[in-house]
Amino acid sequence: xxxxxxxxxxxxxxxxxxxxxxxxxxxxxxxxxxxxxxxxxxxxxxxxxxxxxxxxxxxxxxxxxxxxxxxxxxxxxxxxxxxxxxxxxxxxxxxxxxxxxxxxxxxxxxxxxxxxxxxxxxxxxxxxxxxxxxxxxxxxxxxxxxxxxxxxxxxxxxxxxxxxxxxxxxxxxxxxxxxxxxxxxxxxxxxxxxxxxxxxxxxxxxxxxxxxxxxxxxxxxxxxxxxxxxxxxxxxxxxxxxxxxxxxxxxxxxxxxxxxxxxxxxxxxxxxxxxxxxxxxxxxxxxxxxxxxxxxxxxxxxxxxxxxxxxxxxxxxxx
Amino acid sequence: xxxxxxxxxxxxxxxxxxxxxxxxxxxxxxxxxxxxxxxxxxxxxxxxxxxxxxxxxxxxxxxxxxxxxxxxxxxxxxxxxxxxxxxxxxxxxxxxxxxxxxxxxxxxxxxxxxxxxxxxxxxxxxxxxxxxxxxxxxxxxxxxxxxxxxxxxxxxxxxxxxxxxxxxxxxxxxxxxxxxxxxxxxxxxxxxxxxxxxxxxxxxxxxxxxxxxxxxxxxxxxxxxxxxxxxxxxxxxxxxxxxxxxxxxxxxxxxxxxxxxxxxxxxxxxxxxxxxxxxxxxxxxxxxxxxxxxxxxxxxxxxxxxxxxxxxxxxxxxxxxxxxxxxxxxxxxxxxxxxxxxxxxxxxxxxxxxxxxxxxxxxxxxxxxxxxxxxxxxxxxxxxxxxxxxxxxxxxxxxxxxxxxxxxx
Numbered sequence: 001x002x003x004x005x006x007x008x009x010x011x012x013x014x015x016x017x018x019x020x021x022x023x024x025x026x027x028x029x030x031x032x033x034x035x036x037x038x039x040x041x042x043x044x045x046x047x048x049x050x051x052x053x054x055x056x057x058x059x060x061x062x063x064x065x066x067x068x069x070x071x072x073x074x075x076x077x078x079x080x081x082x083x084x085x086x087x088x089x090x091x092x093x094x095x096x097x098x099x100x101x102x103x104x105x106x107x108x109x110x111x112x113x114x115x116x117x118x119x120x121x122x123x124x125x126x127x128x129x130x131x132x133x134x135x136x137x138x139x140x141x142x143x144x145x146x147x148x149x150x151x152x153x154x155x156x157x158x159x160x161x162x163x164x165x166x167x168x169x170x171x172x173x174x175x176x177x178x179x180x181x182x183x184x185x186x187x188x189x190x191x192x193x194x195x196x197x198x199x200x201x202x203x204x205x206x207x208x209x210x211x212x213x214x215x216x217x218x219x220x221x222x223x224x225x226x227x228x229x230x231x232x233x234x235x236x237x238x239x240x241x242x243x244x245x246x247x248x249x250x251x252x253x254x255x256x257x258x259x260x261x262x263x264x265x266x267x268x269x270x271x272x273x274x275x276x277x278x279x280x281x282x283x284x285x286x287x288x289x290x291x292x293x294x295x296x297x298x299x300x301x302x303x304x305x306x307x308x309x310x311x312x313x314x315x316x317x318x319x
Numbered sequence: 320x321x322x323x324x325x326x327x328x329x330x331x332x333x334x335x336x337x338x339x340x341x342x343x344x345x346x347x348x349x350x351x352x353x354x355x356x357x358x359x360x361x362x363x364x365x366x367x368x369x370x371x372x373x374x375x376x377x378x379x380x381x382x383x384x385x386x387x388x389x390x391x392x393x394x395x396x397x398x399x400x401x402x403x404x405x406x407x408x409x410x411x412x413x414x415x416x417x418x419x420x421x422x423x424x425x426x427x428x429x430x431x432x433x434x435x436x437x438x439x440x441x442x443x444x445x446x447x448x449x450x451x452x453x454x455x456x457x458x459x460x461x462x463x464x465x466x467x468x469x470x471x472x473x474x475x476x477x478x479x480x481x482x483x484x485x486x487x488x489x490x491x492x493x494x495x496x497x498x499x500x501x502x503x504x505x506x507x508x509x510x511x512x513x514x515x516x517x518x519x520x521x522x523x524x525x526x527x528x529x530x531x532x533x534x535x536x537x538x539x540x541x542x543x544x545x546x547x548x549x550x551x552x553x554x555x556x557x558x559x560x561x562x563x564x565x566x567x568x569x570x571x572x573x574x575x576x577x578x579x580x581x582x583x584x585x586x587x588x589x590x591x592x593x594x595x596x597x598x599x600x601x602x603x604x605x606x607x608x609x610x611x612x613x614x615x616x617x618x619x620x621x622x623x624x625x626x627x628x629x630x631x632x633x634x635x636x637x638x639x640x641x642x643x644x645x646x647x648x649x650x651x652x653x654x655x656x657x658x659x660x661x662x663x664x665x666x667x668x669x670x671x672x673x674x675x676x677x678x679x680x681x682x683x684x685x686x687x688x689x690x691x692x693x694x695x696x697x698x699x700x701x702x703x704x705x706x707x708x709x710x711x712x713x714x715x716x717x718x719x720x721x722x723x724x725x726x727x728x
Contacts, residue, residue: 044536048391059544064525069534071394072543073387073417080384083377084349084391085534091346091375092397097516103536121387124380 002207004042011202014039015067017047022065023057027231029221029238030054030137032195034108037135037219038068040205045104046070046085050078050113053144053223054137076118078109079125082132104209105132111152112142115176126185126214133208133215136178139223147226151176154246155304156297157285159226164288169297174304179218183252189215191251195222196239197262200249204260207251220247228284240279243272245309250316257315267318273309276302322581323509330502332463332495333358336402336428336488338502339470341366342510346397346517349377349388353407354440355492356430360402382407386414386425393423394542396533398474398517401425404492405432408446412453418485419454419558421543422520422532424477425485428470431459431605431656432492433692441693442492444604448657448666454558456486456565457634459604461584463500465631466490468582471505474514475572481564483520483532491606493693505580513579562635569632588637590629591644593619597626599708600645600682602671603654604630607689607696611654614701625705630667638674646680649712652704656690664688664721683711686721700725 006014017038024031034054038047046069049055055072058065073081082105089105092098109118114136122134141159142148149162155174158164162171182190188211193201201219208215220241222234229237241247242262249260259267266272277298280286289297330338337359340348352360360378367376375392379385382403389399403411408429418425429447433439447457456476460466469488477486490496505513522532522540530538546554566588573587584590590608593615594600601611608629618625628644628651630637645651653672655665662669668686675681687704690696704724711717 046395046534046536056545059541061544061546061550062525064541064544066541067539069536069539070541071391071421071534073390073421074413076383077387077414080379080387081391083379083384084347084388084393085395087347087349087375087377087388088392088395088397088399091373092395095346095373097396098535099537120380121384124384127380128377 002203002210004203004206011039017041017045017067018058019065019067023060024053025225025231027224027234029195029223029234030110030139031057033135033137033201033219033221036195036198036202037106037205040202040209041104042206042209043104044101045106047106047108048072048078048081048085050109050118051075052110052113054108054110056144075113076121078107078113078118079122079134082107082134083125083128083130086130086132106209107132107134109134109136110143111136111138111140112150115151115178123185126182126187126216129213131213133205133217135205135217135219137219137221139221139226141226143223143226152178155301156289158288159285169288169294177308179216182216183255183257186255187216188213189251189253192218192220192247192249194220194238194242194247194249196235196242197249200260200262204251226285229282233282237279237282240274240282244274244276244279244305246276246279246305248309248312250312257312259316259318267313276305323505323579325503325505325580327501328504329499330463330467331358331497331499332466332490333430333497334362335463335467335502336470336490337362337366338504339467340400341372342505342507343471343474343514344398344511345372345374345400347375347377347389347392347399348401349379349385349392349399350401351379351382351385351403351407353382353404355432355496356402356404356407356428358496359428382410383414386411386418389425390414390418390421390423393425394421394534396517396519396535398478399425400427402428402430404430405434405446408450409434412450415450415453415455417543420554422483423485424483426470426473426477427485427487428466429487429489430492430496431489439692440492442494443656443691443693444489445657445691447487447489451634451666454484455634456484456632457489458486458632459489459630460495461606461608461629463490463495463498464502464582465584466495467502467504468576468580471510471513472572472576476565476569478517479568480518480520482561482568484558484561484565489605494606503580509579513576566635566637584631585629586640588632589640589644590631592627592629594626594628594644596624598624598649599651599705599712600626600628600648601652601654601701601704602628602630602667604633604667605656607654607656610696610698611701614698614705618705623705623709633667636670641671641674642678645682646678648682650683650685650708652708653684653686655686655688658688658691668721683715683717685711685717687724688721689724694725696725
């Protein structure tokens, strides 16, 4: 695995590939994730995007925020896009029609494009073993169309299609454990990452590019518009998600789970695990669950977070 | 260029397509099996397993991903091919528009099959007719020989720098796909030379520099961006312009191929059969033309001045050829192997009839919808159509403009 070592200064000086001037909202988590992942590039790289916020904000014709070759085709196609590019690069290189050098392929897709509409294509591409890094930037709803629930939206959250109504207090279902599902593909590399832990994220992105075969990164990326949170607090909120174990950081090589440092600290010192309220309170999308009549929702969220955390510790052979 | 030595190989339509693809030095094939196209995918897999092709074969999990892989592989500079039918083509629908809009010259064979429901695996043209406005060049083969010849030509047409549009070649499910035929095949080297290596057009990047239109780390391009009110329309207009240019390119490629193979199909766009002095005629596409030709021959023996115009190319629509071949005929029947539910006749009838609106010498035009779901189209049925045409020619009266034929009513 990666021997990549760098100082913060060196990292700051690496050339940008996802440039400023794009039209993402203030405090956009996904834009931070994209920039960090692209800065982890080790050489020539081609990127592809599913339809979604990041595609829309970065490429309004005739402008582009991409300093590298980039393609978008449709919503559910990020993985198949990458598969096609990788297949072409391989054969064209073999035939001597392009330069004889490795080119990394990175696919970006949101939670809608990954948990839901794009899942079939993702599963297929991983099963076929294409050599690419798939980055899921998870802002936990269909934000590009205006905050509709996805398979990645957490329990209790308000969205425009899981409204906090008089009878139903937000999304009834729990978040699909997408990264675990990807681990179940027995793929070379799966990692979770958060924009709050940038160094962890870029090292994992580099690893994902370095492995031979498919790699999957689940990047946690708050959306102030959709989460009804303060634009200045996106990184802080992402950090709280890690500290409450709502979004633990780990990686899995060929199915072998390993906790990453920020979550391992909590595993070793359980008193550091913060209650979910401190995270949920930062976001308007959970406001209704703090009403006395919705107390149960809050308790259920904590219970589920604890259950999943316990399972993760078991998977990581801790405790 | 002189005609080249060829060998005769017994091939069904699907195998003829696979054989052509094998010879065309395709870089990436991404495909998913569906009846009656499956033999193409199977045969091509064998070529790959036996090392007979230098192709990256991606056995995808759906037709949607098949088309997607072809699009991005093509955008990376590869020559790409896929094959499908019916539901598979319908599943691709979204991506077909992306292929034409992104100007990726993917070549696809569509083994024409009825659409569900009710589910039916046999031939009609409803699958491809649903895609007539999606920006693909569409050709239809009359027999397996033509399917073979058309696939080879399709790469040259699609990848022509003035065209750069995806191209589909239709062949009738089962009637052609599963029927053995003696097919003359060109030597590998001749096909390789004919198709050449994939070229990509040069385009201006966002810094005003001319770069190859592909995903190339040395000349980065953003392909498939968000394109709004200020530019989308122009891009669509360019697509239409390239479609128009394809008319000449199809003819040129067809003629060049005819020189080498000794086989021609009209002018590449339409094939006129005994039309010159004909008074009555039908128009059809695909394998039905073979049956129609037999009927025309019999009618001619009996002194009936019958003819046929076979549409080999449906998109772009060869308007001039349709008009020049059929103007002045007394009556013409358009045979549609698809139904435009709620429309005024079948999809081809719409096209042909409106083509003649401003033509003073326009024939009387009627429409027959036939053969849905693989319903047999025997010679006597076609003979019946010509009898109707004779009646219309004599009386000048049309009893019924649109009719369904060969079914219980």
